[in-house]
Amino acid sequence: MYYKKLVGKRVYLSPADIDNEVKFMTKWLNEDEDLIYQNGFYRSLLGEGKVKEMLEKWNEGPYMFSIINENDEFMGHVSLFNANGRSLTLGIYLASEFRSKGYGSEAMRLVSDYVFDELGYENIHLEVFSYNTGAIKFYKRVGFKICGVWHNERYAHGRLHDVIMMEYLKQDHLALREL
Numbered sequence: 112m113y114y115k116k117l118v119g120k121r122v123y124l125s126p127a128d129i130d131n132e133v134k135f136m137t138k139w140l141n142e143d144e145d146l147i148y149q150n151g152f153y154r155s156l157l158g159e160g161k162v163k164e165m166l167e168k169w170n171e172g173p174y175m176f177s178i179i180n181e182n183d184e185f186m187g188h189v190s191l192f193n194a195n196g197r198s199l200t201l202g203i204y205l206a207s208e209f210r211s212k213g214y215g216s217e218a219m220r221l222v223s224d225y226v227f228d229e230l231g232y233e234n235i236h237l238e239v240f241s242y243n244t245g246a247i248k249f250y251k252r253v254g255f256k257i258c259g260v261w262h263n264e265r266y267a268h269g270r271l272h273d274v275i276m277m278e279y280l281k282q283d284h285l286a287l288r289e290l
Contacts, residue, residue, distance in 0.1 A: 113179050117221040122214050124176035124189065124221050129166045132177065132185055137162045139206055169202075178205065178218045186214060189222050191235075198234035198278075199226060219253045227281045234278055240265050241273040254287050255279045 113125035140157045157165070169175050174191040187205035201222070205215050226232045237255070239246050259276040266272075 113177060113183060113185075116176065117225055119217045119221050121181050122186070122217050122221070123179050124218060124225075125179050127166065127170050127175050127177045127188065128185075129163060129170060132166065132188075133159050133163045135185055135206070136166060139204075174199075176218075176222065178203075178214065180209070180214060187218075189218050191222070191226065194232075197232055198236055199230075199232055201235050201237045215249060216253055223254075223279065223284050227284050233281045236276065236278040239275050239277065240267065241275055242267070247275060247277075250277050253279075254283055256283070 112128055112131075113123075115123045116126060117124040137157060137159045140162060166175075169188070169190050169192070172192065173194055176189050178186045178189060180186055186209040187203070189201065189203040191199045191201055193200040203215065203218065203222075205218075209215075223235065226235055235255075236258070237250065239250065241247075241260075255277040256279070257275055258278045261274040261276070263271040264274040
């Protein structure tokens with residue numbers, strides 16, 4: 112069951128319903144080529160039991176939200192973890208059929224408002240593989256900036272790749288909201 116914890120125009124963020132989401136996630140983590148290859152899951156063999164364990168671990172937190180659309184359909188997750196001082200690490204994914212339709216941007220706005228306005232953090236950061244150019248463009252579009260690079264950090268697709276570090280500062284979020 113889903114609960115309207117953070118509500119937008121076309122999506123809302125709910126506490127996760129892991130038992131309902133395991134089948135979706137198992138399918139996505141085994142068949143969604145973008146999710147598999149852009150995020151490193153191609154090496155993993157993930158049956159429902161392992162996926163449930165993974166989701167339960169992610170749900171330990173401190174914050175994991177299910178992204179739900181206006182038809183109460185589960186579309187993905189946004190997670191906040193590694194709370195450290197005044198910052199959190201973010202992870203987000205949407206099922207392929209919901210990408211490039213504005214749902215991810217709205218979910219990011221909702222979670223950013225929550226992180227900065229309600230929780231009082233100053234920084235959201237993330238890591239993305241350099242070959243995941245679609246995600247990098249998305250993150251930049253919603254306000255993240257590159258703040259560092261770990262060179263030759265990830266071996267994938269037969270070669271070494273950089274890991275891009277990005278951050279989104281509260282001051283930038285407030286400035287974007289005023290536009």
